Amino acid sequence: MLEFLSWLEGSALAGFLRGLGIWTYGLLNLGHILGIASLFGAVLLLDLRLIGSWSSIPATQLIRPCVPVAAAGFLLAALSGLMMVTFNASEYHGNPFFYLKFPLIVAGLINVAVIQRLTAWRRAAQGQPLVSADRRVLAVFGAVSLLLWTGVIACGRMIGYW
Numbered sequence: 001m002l003e004f005l006s007w008l009e010g011s012a013l014a015g016f017l018r019g020l021g022i023w024t025y026g027l028l029n030l031g032h033i034l035g036i037a038s039l040f041g042a043v044l045l046l047d048l049r050l051i052g053s054w055s056s057i058p059a060t061q062l063i064r065p066c067v068p069v070a071a072a073g074f075l076l077a078a079l080s081g082l083m084m085v086t087f088n089a090s091e092y093h094g095n096p097f098f099y100l101k102f103p104l105i106v107a108g109l110i111n112v113a114v115i116q117r118l119t120a121w122r123r124a125a126q127g128q129p130l131v132s133a134d135r136r137v138l139a140v141f142g143a144v145s146l147l148l149w150t151g152v153i154a155c156g157r158m159i160g161y162w
């Protein structure tokens, strides 16, 4: 892993980004925060709805705006995050929060991929009536999603304190 991180730190991308000037890292960090805010803001609303909050609002009305906002936020966070890593990549070697953050991101993405294949999700997204088993399964996936993305944020924030 150290070899990979050292390679990343010495890569052409890292050199290019460092050469852009002293504001580059700060601006990338700003992009990271905006991506996280969009991702987690959308995920929080949607997951709380799946868990059972605001049951008078049809789930489809939250799914329609929240899914694309979360996807765009994730993309921004991932792109800015990857560029941020190149600045001090080798310093992250041995940091448990750095190593835990990525499996949690993968688990969060798997949770998204699985939930979108569920009949219960399809019914909710199309505004069809849900049976109680649908509501239960969506609540479980919503709760798991909230835990995973909260874990990603906690690890991201803790990286710098290790």
Ligand code: HEM
Binding pocket: 029, 032, 036, 039, 040, 074, 077, 078, 079, 080, 081, 082, 083, 084, 085, 105, 149, 152, 153, 154, 155, 156, 157, 158, 159, 160, 161
């Ligand atoms: C491929 C994806 C990602 C990469 C490579 C990445 C990488 C990074 C890096 C290098 C830092 C700076 C750590 C430091 O030196 O202190 C960071 C900070 C952070 N990341 Fe990510 N990240 C990614 C995705 C995400 C996602 C999806 C979230 C949230 C859902 C997230 C949440 C955070 C948080 C909260 C911080 C602390 C920001 C701050 O306090 O300024 N990251 N990330």
